[in-house]
Amino acid sequence: MMGREGRLEGPMKNKNFKVSVVIPAFNEEGNIQELTEKLVDILKDYDDYEILFVDDGSQDNTLEILKRLHEKNSRIHYISLARNFGHQNALKAGLDHASGDCVVTMDADLQHPPELIPQLIEKWLEGYDVVYTIRKGDPGVSFIKRKTSGMFYRLMNRLSDIHLPRGAADFRLLDRTVVDVLKDLKEYYLFFRGITAWVGFRQCRIEYTPEKRFAGQSKYSMRRMLGFALTGITSFSLKPLRLSILLGVSLALLAFVYGVYVILMKIFSGQAAPGWASVLVSVLFIGGIQLIVLGIIGEYIGKLFMESKQRPHYVIREKSRES
Ligand code: UDP
Ligand code: MG
Secondary structure (H helix, E strand, C coil): CCCCCCCCCHHHCCCCCEEEEEEEECCCCCCHHHHHHHHHHHHCCCCEEEEEEEECCCCCCHHHHHHHHHHHCCCEEEEEECCCCCHHHHHHHHHHHCCCCEEEECCCCCCCCHHHHHHHHHHHHHCCCEEEEEECCCCCCCHHHHHHHHHHHHHHHHHCCCCCCCCEEEEEEEEHHHHHHHHCCCCCCCCHHHHHHHHCCCEEEEEECCCCCCCCCCCCCHHHHHHHHHHHHHHHCCHHHHHHHHHHHHHHHHHHHHHHHHHHHHHHHCCCCCCCHHHHHHHHHHHHHHHHHHHHHHHHHHHHHHHHHCCCCCCEEEECCCC
16 A cells, blocks of 8 residues: 655654644543643654644633643644534534644543554554544443443444444544545534544554543433434434334234234124224324334434534634634
């Protein structure tokens, strides 16, 4: 494979490109300082870099800390969103404003080890456009999270046409060409894991063991994770709708067979099917199924409605530089 031209040669190895690191942060006051120190220590080996924090409407001291860091080191930048727009939208804001030849996205809580960044860059220099990471063994992740996440990836791969490797998170390196493609995406419901699998290009994976969250708590509650999973599935698949059709057809067939049975009973034994319990159960059952199917359709229509508004993904309150 061809390397990035002119970037691999000998002592000039780290000279001709700029690395951007994009980090969404929502109430991460306890992590930012530590993470920045580690990042600066690693990135100083490269000729040019920027660290771009996206403050996703934090209510703690996150923004103050970011401002202080920016004053001390002009390579550290921040964008502060007008409210909490969510992790994926914050990522989008970061990608939109990053200026590097390659962009690394990672979490603010040190679960994604900064020490891995040189490896990501190494792979990029070899010529890969997307270098994504896979969690391998996860001592830092709770039992419930591990189980639900495993279930999600299985379901997602079953239902959609893209393949999402299990344990993929938003810790990856993207080449400038890929970032430019992602910047142009207009879809309101973002699911970057799916989109980066969907764009193609030359992709490569690296495995890592996630750390425990350094400070603070996870910002993804069970409810948010469910919403996130639903967005992932509905963004990349129409299969739930098709499953509804299948369900409807099979139930209708069943009802038909049962109808024939009841009529035959009436004709040959002179008595109708006994009891109202069976009627009640089937009415309730079918009613339930109908509501579920309606809900699935509603979910898609709702998403369509939101998309049609074409609202921006985020609103910026302030930032550390113009572009
Ligand atoms: N995050 C964000 N906005 C949100 C929720 C999370 O910017 O509304 C950031 C958060 O600060 C962190 C990253 O997204 O940098 C991942 O969040 P978290 O560590 O809480 O998720 P987990 O690792 O538990 O899945
Ligand atoms: Mg985390």
